[in-house]
Amino acid sequence: MTIIEAHGxxxxxxxxxxxxxxDFHIEEGRIVGLIGPxxxxxxxxxxxxxxxxxxxxxxxxxxxxPWTERDVLMRDVCFISDVALLPRWARVSQLLEYVExxxxxxxRAKAEAFLAKTSIQRGSKVRDLSKGMxxxxxxxxxxxxxxxxxxxxxxxLGLDILYRKQFYDSLLNDYFDRSRTIIVTTHxxxxxxxxxxxxxFIQQGRIVLSNSxxxxxxxxxxxxxxxxxxxxxxxxxxxxxxxxxxxSILLFDQASxxxxxxxxxxVHTPSIADLFVAVMTHQTLGSQGSANRASANRASAxxxxxxxx
Amino acid sequence: MSTQSHPMADGFPTWTGGPLRQTRPFYWSVRRELQENRYxxxxxLAVAGVALFGFFIATIGRALASPDLAQRxxxxxxxxxxxxxxxxxxxxxxxxxxxxxxLHGERRDxxxxxxxxLPVSDLTAVLSKLSIPLVFLPLFSFAIVLGVESTMLSIxxxxxxxxxxxxxxxxxxxFQSMGTxxxxxxxxxxxxxxxxxxYLLLVSSWAKRAVFLWAGLPALAIFAIEKMTFGSTHFxxxxxxxxxxxxxxxMDAASKVPMEAMTHLSLARFxxxxxxxxxxxxxxxxxxxxxxxxxxxGPI
Numbered sequence: 001m002t003i004i005e006a007h008g009x010x011x012x013x014x015x016x017x018x019x020x021x022x023d024f025h026i027e028e029g030r031i032v033g034l035i036g037p038x039x040x041x042x043x044x045x046x047x048x049x050x051x052x053x054x055x056x057x058x059x060x061x062x063x064x065x066p067w068t069e070r071d072v073l074m075r076d077v078c079f080i081s082d083v084a085l086l087p088r089w090a091r092v093s094q095l096l097e098y099v100e101x102x103x104x105x106x107x108r109a110k111a112e113a114f115l116a117k118t119s120i121q122r123g124s125k126v127r128d129l130s131k132g133m134x135x136x137x138x139x140x141x142x143x144x145x146x147x148x149x150x151x152x153x154x155x156x157l158g159l160d161i162l163y164r165k166q167f168y169d170s171l172l173n174d175y176f177d178r179s180r181t182i183i184v185t186t187h188x189x190x191x192x193x194x195x196x197x198x199x200x201f202i203q204q205g206r207i208v209l210s211n212s213x214x215x216x217x218x219x220x221x222x223x224x225x226x227x228x229x230x231x232x233x234x235x236x237x238x239x240x241x242x243x244x245x246x247x248s249i250l251l252f253d254q255a256s257x258x259x260x261x262x263x264x265x266x267v268h269t270p271s272i273a274d275l276f277v278a279v280m281t282h283q284t285l286g287s288q289g290s291a292n293r294a295s296a297n298r299a300s301a302x303x304x305x306x307x308x309x
Numbered sequence: 310m311s312t313q314s315h316p317m318a319d320g321f322p323t324w325t326g327g328p329l330r331q332t333r334p335f336y337w338s339v340r341r342e343l344q345e346n347r348y349x350x351x352x353x354l355a356v357a358g359v360a361l362f363g364f365f366i367a368t369i370g371r372a373l374a375s376p377d378l379a380q381r382x383x384x385x386x387x388x389x390x391x392x393x394x395x396x397x398x399x400x401x402x403x404x405x406x407x408x409x410x411x412l413h414g415e416r417r418d419x420x421x422x423x424x425x426x427l428p429v430s431d432l433t434a435v436l437s438k439l440s441i442p443l444v445f446l447p448l449f450s451f452a453i454v455l456g457v458e459s460t461m462l463s464i465x466x467x468x469x470x471x472x473x474x475x476x477x478x479x480x481x482x483x484f485q486s487m488g489t490x491x492x493x494x495x496x497x498x499x500x501x502x503x504x505x506x507x508y509l510l511l512v513s514s515w516a517k518r519a520v521f522l523w524a525g526l527p528a529l530a531i532f533a534i535e536k537m538t539f540g541s542t543h544f545x546x547x548x549x550x551x552x553x554x555x556x557x558x559x560m561d562a563a564s565k566v567p568m569e570a571m572t573h574l575s576l577a578r579f580x581x582x583x584x585x586x587x588x589x590x591x592x593x594x595x596x597x598x599x600x601x602x603x604x605x606x607g608p609i
Contacts, residue, residue, distance in 0.1 A: 052425060052607060070604075071430035075329065079426045085608075087420040089345050101337030102429050104329035138423075146327060 001028045003149055003181045004049060008057035011044050011205075018044040020205035021057065026198070028148075030212075031182045033192050035276055036202035042185045045202065046153050049183070050079050062148060075104055078142045079151035086134055088127040092120055099141055111144035114174070132163035139167060143175045150175070152184040156191075164188065168195055189272045199272065201279050209279050221261055222251050222270040229264040236260070240278030251278040334429045338437035339445070342411070349403050349441065353450050356399035357457045360392045364461050369468065378472055385465040386479065392461070393454050393490060400450035401498075404442035408509035409520045411438040412603060419608040431603045435510065435596060442506045447494040455487060496579050497554050504588040505551065507595035514602040517609050555582040 004026040011019040018041045026032055036042045047053040049061055051070030059066060064073050086095065092115070100108045115122075118136045126134060135156065142150065156164040172195055176182060186192055199216055201209035211219065225233040225248045234241070238250035251270055252261065261267050270278070343349060368388050375381040412435070415421040424434065462483050466476035509524055516523040531544045579585065 047607075050426075052422075054605065070425070071428050071433075074426060074428040079422075081422040081426075085419045085422045087345065087415075087423060088418060090341075094341070094344055098337055098341050099427065101340075102332050102334045102427050104332050104428070105327070106330075 002026070003028050003030075003062060004183075005060045006048075006058065009045070009048060009059050010056040011041075011048060011053065017205050019048070019055070022202075022205070022207050024200065024207055024210055026181060026183065028181055029178045030197045031176065031184070031195055032198040032200060033189070033196040033272070034183055034185045034200045034202060035189055035272065036185075037280060040202045041205040042202055043153055044205075046079075046151055046183065046185060050077065050151055076148040077151065078145050078147040078149070079153065080138055080142055080155045081153045082155065082157050086126045086138055089125065091123060091125050092137060093122040095126070095137070095141065096122075099145075103145060105146040106141075107144045107146065111140050114140035114143055114170075132159050135159055135163060135167060139170060143170065148180060150180060150182045152182065152186075154186055155184070156186065156188065164191055168192065171195070189276060193272045196272075199275075201276060203280055209275075216275065217269045220251065220253060220270050220275055221258065222249055222268045222274060223261050223264055224248075224266040224268070225250055225264050233264045236264075239282040240274075242277075249274075251275070332428075334433050335437055338429060338433055339440055342438060342441055343445070346403075346407055346410075346441075349407060349446065350449060352403050353396055353399045353446075353453050357396055357453045360388075360395055361457055361460065364388055364392070365464075368461075369464065372465075372468060378474065381472065382469065382474060385468065386482075388461070389458055389483070389486065392457060393486075396450050396454050396457065400446045404446045404506070405509065408438075408442055408506050409513050409524060411441070412510055412514035412599060412606075413516060413520050413609075416606055416609045421603075421606070421608060431600045435514075435600045435603060439503075439506060439510060439596065443499050443503060447498040451491060451494055454490060458483065458487075492576070496576070500585060501551075501555060501588065503592040504595060507592040507599070511595040511599045511602070514599045514606060550584065551588070555579060555584050 002025050004024070006022060006024050008021045008023065009019050010017075010021045020041075022041075022045070034042050034045065044053065048055040048059055049066060051061075051066035051068075051073060054067050061073060062076055066073055090098075096108055096111055099106050099111075115137070118133065118140070120129065120133050120137055120140075126137070129137065139155075156167050159167070168191060171182070184192055184195075196213055198212050199209065200207055223233060223238075227248070230248055233248075233250050236252060239253045240251040242249050251274065258267055368384060372381045372384040375384055415424060462476075462479060465479060469476045469479070512524040513520050528544075528548060532542070535541055535544050
């Protein structure tokens with residue numbers, strides 16, 4: 001079943017285009033990583049999905065328009081925007097009471113059970129908790145909601161590695177049951193690599209990659225090329241090349257013929273971080289190339305006009 | 310995005326969800342406002358405590374020191390209107406402060422993202438915030454006045470009875486003034502002031518900073534333009550009319566306790582005052598604006 005469906009999703013802030021008519025759909029039971037550089041449009045896309053910002057184009061989340069039906073949608077959707085948004089004045093017990101009072105799918109006993117595994121006291125105020133504890137508290141509240149879609153926008157920002165690991169472990173072991181769908185954006189891509197079922201790269205308001213992890217494994221290959229094979233490898237038109245410890249690492253798209261690549265060196269599936277850098281660089285160079293070509297064409301056209309005058 | 314082929318999604322039942330539990334979003338929204346803004350209840354209670362303390366020390370002391378029985382009775386009757394005005398003021402001022410802060414504070418501390426992650430509509434959120442100055446504070450301050458003044462009266466009755474004076478007329482007058490106060494609160498504080506509080510909430514939902522200044526700026530600008538262009542002060546007069554009650558604004562009457570402006574108005578006359586319904590229309594427009602702004606606003 002399709003959980004999110006977007007067609008021509010567009011959002012502008014003045015002259016700045018945050019989302020440039022993107023199309024995508026997300027199916028039930030997936031854990032989708034939405035990855036992109038700062039200002040690429042990740043948070044704008046998530047805000048549109050969560051009904052926090054108006055948009056142009058078509059967007060349906062669980063069959064509803066999120067902009068006009070946010071409050072109804074939030075019965076089935078949860079989100080954590082970042083670790084610092086729980087009200088600082090509130091006590092833990094007050095938050096539990098409040099969420100229980102307003103959310104028809106909140107199971108307080110479940111939240112209490114999650115909190116029992118932590119050192120968070122019911123009488124503590126949010127302002128007195130450490131950043132990691134606030135993240136644990138927020139996660140306990142969210143995991144006790146029987147939601148269909150969970151959206152995480154940089155949920156572990158500023159947390160130390162122990163809390164970050166704990167966060168994703170809890171999410172996978174105690175929450176995700178494959179009937180739920182999770183969308184996560186983060187800059188710490190290595191930490192979510194093992195969690196994701198799908199990957200979406202976004203750059204300058206456009207989706208530049210959208211594949212399941214299986215498809216990513218089948219499509220991309222990274223080859224550790226020895227110097228004598230470098231020119232042969234380059235001839236196969238890699239999308240990215242980098243140096244590591246004196247050896248060249250080339251990343252190939254549409255790398256279906258693995259035996260051909262294996263002859264050039266060690267073949268690996270690239271990490272999300274390496275793939276991200278490769279795709280982003282490739283896209284940037286591609287668009288710069290187009291821009292340069294366009295500018296050269298304009299210049300030559302001008303010269304031509306000058307010659308005819 | 311192609312996600313059909315991944316094995317994790319295959320062979321698992323789709324999400325069904327249990328039955329939706331009954332919830333009370335409005336009640337809990339009001340409750341959390343009171344939890345967050347504890348000064349709303351603490352300030353009138355603190356002032357009531359001070360008033361009661363003052364009554365014990367000063368009024369009872371002065372009454373007992375008065376040699377004349379009539380003077381003693383006059384001293385004991387003296388502080389009621391003052392205590393009422395004091396407690397009402399201690400509720401009115403926090404109401405103004407709260408309204409200016411209510412929709413701005415949640416954007417400033419980013420907690421708006423948490424509140425919006427829950428199934429509570431923007432209309433419920435705004436109305437729950439509006440109910441604090443319009444419903445909670447008037448009724449809460451009435452309960453405090455009732456409690457404080459009945460305590461004061463019980464003590465006065467004991468003092469008077471010890472001197473062989475019947476305190477019955479004092480109680481009759483007390484119940485009458487409580488009835489008038491309740492009428493004043495229900496009409497002026499809950500209905501007449503609705504556009505004022507709704508306007509403050511609208512500014513609170515719009516301004517990025519200095520909400521107090523933004524709230525006062527339009528009034529100041531209109532007053533200045535009118536004064537410089539026409540030499541008149543009709544707008545200032547209208548503001549006074551809106552803040553003092555549905556009677557022609559009279560500068561000489563400004564020193565009176567606001568309650569007195571209402572005592573001679575019947576409910577029917579109040580309900581047919583054009584200013585009431587005009588104010589209600591403006592209140593509805595301001596609330597509509599505040600709801601729309603809250604929907605599109607995020608953290609500052």
